[in-house]
Amino acid sequence: MKRWLQLVLMTALTVSFMNPISEGQRASAASTGDVVISEIAWMGTTGSYNDEWIELYNPTANEISLEGWRLDAEDGTPSISLSGTIPANGYYLLERTDDSTVSDVEADLTYSGALGNSNEVLSLKDDSGTSVDSVDDWYAGDNDTKAAMERVDESVSGMTASNWTTATTAYSGGYGTPTSGVENGSSSCDSTTEQLNNVSETIGSINVYFNKCALSGYASSGNEANYNVNLEDRLINRINQATTSIDFATYEINLPNVVNALINKAAEGVDVRVVADSKDAADPHYAERFETMRLYLEEMARGSDMLIGTADDITIFSDSPMFAVEDQAKRSEHGLPGSPEDYPFVTTKVGSTETSGHLFVDAEQKTDGTYYSPGNQMHNKFAIIDDRWVFTGSWNFTVTGLYGSEENMANDVLDGNQQHVVETQSPELASVYETEFNEMWGSTTMTPSPQEANLGPRKTDNTPHEVTIGGKKVEVYFSSGDDAIGKMSDLVKNEADDSAYFTIFAWSDQTLIDELKYKWEGSYNDLEGTLTGFDVKGVFDSSFWNQWWSASIEMTGRTALQTSENNPNIRWANPAPVYVDAETRKLHSKTMLIDADSSSDPTVVVGSTNWSTNGNDINDENMLIIHDSLIANQFLQEFYARYSQAGGTIQMQ
Template identity: 70%
Template sequence: MKKITTVLAAVALTIFTPMGIPTEEASAATFGDVVVNELAWMGTTVDYNDEWIELYNNTGSSVSLEGWTLTAVDGTPSIPLTGSIPTDEYFVLERTDDATLSEVTANQIYSGALSNSGEILELRDASGALVDEVDAWHAGDNTAKASMARLEPANSGTEASSWATATHTYAEGLGTPGAANATSGSQTGACQDTTEHLNQVSDAPDAINVYFNKCALDQYASTGNEANYNVNLEDRLLNRINAAEASIDFATYEINLPKVVDALIAKAAEGVDVRVIADAKDATDPHYIERFELMRLYVEEMVRGKDGMVGTADDITVFSDSPMLAVEDQTKRADHNLPAFPNDFPERTIMIGNTEMTGYVFVEGEQQSDGSYYSPGTQMHNKFALIDDKWVFTGSWNFTVTGLYGSDENMTNGVLDGNQQHVVEVNSSELAGIYETEFNEMWGSHTQNPNVEQADFSSRKIDNTAHEVTIGGKTVEVFFSPGDDAVGRMAELVKTEADLSTYFTIFAWSDQALVNELKNKWEGSYVDQQGTLTGFDVKGVYDSSFWNQWWSASIEMTGRTATGSTNNPNTRWANVAPVYKDAESRKLHSKTMIIDADTTSDPTVIVGSTNWSTNGNDVNDENLIIIHDTDITNQFVQEFNARYTDAGGMVQ
């Protein structure tokens, strides 16, 4: 990415004297000469206070900004501009200091926060004439930390159609500070095809169907084994929910997809037993207040059922690791057709963790022995559905707009520009029974009603399920966190069963034992900075959000210095591995390891919700599946090769 240096000269119109020496003369700007081109009104993945703004010069000459202002109508921020913008160039303003953007040098530092609910910004020249205006946040994504970017810099003014949510990954989020905007939802790189491909789908007993929401390279398919890719995962989930006849057990880290909520409500109204476990989340977290409010509004819709009334037969029982208090904002409630006041729920003052909170409790949570509640600090990170005690639907996909579409606009238009994900669905009553045991442990009972005193989440759970089943001749292992040491089983698998290769795509990886086992396979040594290449094949792609974190396994494998670190970490691989930062439009959200693919040495794939970290293994509620099968593993290779090629890797 281009580095931008501060231009001290204030040049609007350059006139040459008879001696041929350029002199400078300011001239009035016209509307659209300079535009507000991109805004990170939500901050970055590092800090929500790390906001930045980008201007763009639409003219054919350098423009002086001396005496110009960029001001919010409410008075904050109010920025006196200085310097100048060369023709067809960008001017980046960073809030507070120049540490906001690690890959771009600020043209100017400013103070004053942008409101996440929107601002009216006016760009005025030295004479006070209005040059550009932004009247609302028409785009941008607080969850993904994706900036609001103009589709074309020439489109000045306030039209909502001029803006879109950024999709290009930079070090601190999604956006293009100091460079041309990237907002297209189309796929680039190794895959240009955005058509949905459903090639391997079966409803037969023992069927295992794998779905990828991004593209795959089916030239790497074994005969007749082309993967399912560019798949609308919401449609696949709705297909299972709508076919339910008796029961649905639904565990969701987060949910804001209206069609899924409506489908669950409709099934409960038909008499299907619907139980939902949802992660409570910290409702006061300043990073995610709006996002978590939205989830609670959808959850309340489920709790009230189709008739909107509390305590009737069509209500869905929702339970959580920590209680949920109803959103009381009347405007937001009206948007979800909820009563103006949630006073048909009990108003209570309760202890949640170390905090006393008062509100209308509409979802109960696991209680401590003294009757108080655990805090929502740990995560119920599962995302699975059990349908009629036979279908298991699970994977890395959160049931959210961001997780699949990327934005509400994309959802409306059917554009799959969300995070990269996978889903596995299995038709097996035996596997479903194992998942139901896990669900009931968190639920606290085997009935429709949860037991707040018997329920166990996080480290309070025990290892109480079988870990291996045979499904259609395929060996499938299943592990839950905490308690089952799922990541420990991964390390053991690499150590004892990986013979030829290991490929992976991972959101977050910090587990040292797993890194060590892969290092030994790669270079025959567990010792730091020692080893000789063994011929074992390692390839991998990391989500860019964590690529440079000091704890990331990527630092060890590549010998880089982590962001913010002055010293190299103690542990290094002696031979740099061919692993890369992803080039996805949003997050690389899968947690997938592929062992000995396309060989006769027990091809195996590891998938699920579990990140390879202490939190993923010992703190959060997670599930992980290990599938020993040649064809399923080959389907994951097809998708892996697309991610790896786009990231800069070479596939033989």
């Protein structure tokens, strides 16, 4: 696998540390190593042994003119005059005889003359006759399977045996990656086909799902990520397998198929408990969405027979009480009775406001029996199935979160927010999550206790923080109370040796920013530091890229228009290669990869927790820190897709 090749979709960013390439820079002379011989199908293809091809690669940030260049064999055949240009971080394909040699890739140049099957020496020279790169033998490749010889590292001589490997990725003519970059880490983003490559039902399994594309060319052997995945299907699959219990914590829900799956399980006699986040119904940002959610929640609360107080009802609990929607037309659309009058009509204090309505979801109560306001967020999105499966991640169970629109949902088009899900089969981890769920629920029974329940900042640190799943060390932290972001800061400070890559929706925590700054440039001080060699790459959601409190401001060395005591904006002296996302909707992940492409305890941080004061100290959240090279590699494949799409350069070490 070509572990070094770069994929770039460079975009012009209007930040002060990046300068656009001038027209005069776009085609320039090269020096040794600026263009390399990257792949050779010396054996031809499955179509014909005569269908030989050669790939060149430009690892620089500038387009390079190949006018006057030559690629010559020592024995005189082939002898090729090059022309045209090779793009920055791009490829140049030479096909023998005609452009049908590689049937599905357009040649940059066709040539004549056969390569020998052994002891061939090739020399690449620029227009002045200076040698730029050489290969002096076929160190890899397979004539029987028609697998091309691929270079490993462009910075290492092409005349080094260990710097070549035999291709393992299939293409139309055998095995290789003729400019498609599949094994070079190039985009699988051209396809929206669901890829379920690594799914296990065994005890100790950890399945990771991405709803957007991933670059499977960066997969370690047999470890291709699951991508373009319909997360709703995976959740319903897990719900449908439940035989005894489902504990379901949801920030928001409006997917009818998920609602129906839960209702059906309750009707079968499975114990279903739901903790849902309440919203301020008067807030215009939430009003319509919260109304829709309450209609779906009432469907669950009534069960399949639409009657309250029967065996198929799902009990729902919240951080603040919910009152039934009164609109008859909307109730009819959801198959609900025309009036919610069979629920008690109450007048009670919610926060500091007296509120009236038909109460159908009870909530955590203050000591005086009144309710907390819905200002804090029960931001979890997890399910515990049969006390053995845990399904969690960044994905809200919503149309927007997965499909983007009702029309897309009807056509199974995944154009929603970028998300990830991790599901694990671990009774030990399920027990930890159940302890957290019961603390929010207020009891261990099917009946919640409003007086005993604790949500948000009233929770305590009462769960184990480390479990072993299939031989993998997994840390688990909940907010608030467990200082999850503090544990991330410690992880960066004490355990990160080589790199930290991240995709983040919202990041304001200063300590975590500062620890990463110190790794990057050896200083905690504003505009001070020298690059250490530690690698930082990241993508921020566009919603917060220019917010004064965002880590993106400091990492790019910009000066915020506002300041805050808790966000002193310690700018980095050496701006990091971090980018604003290029997603069609929101970049919703909260993911950090530590030493993902090394042997130094590759680790990935995942979950619902944004790296902020709210995420750490106020909201209900969950975070997993998974120490495992295979899981980290799957997240790396997805990260590279997001990073290259945003304009970042990939160069694996």
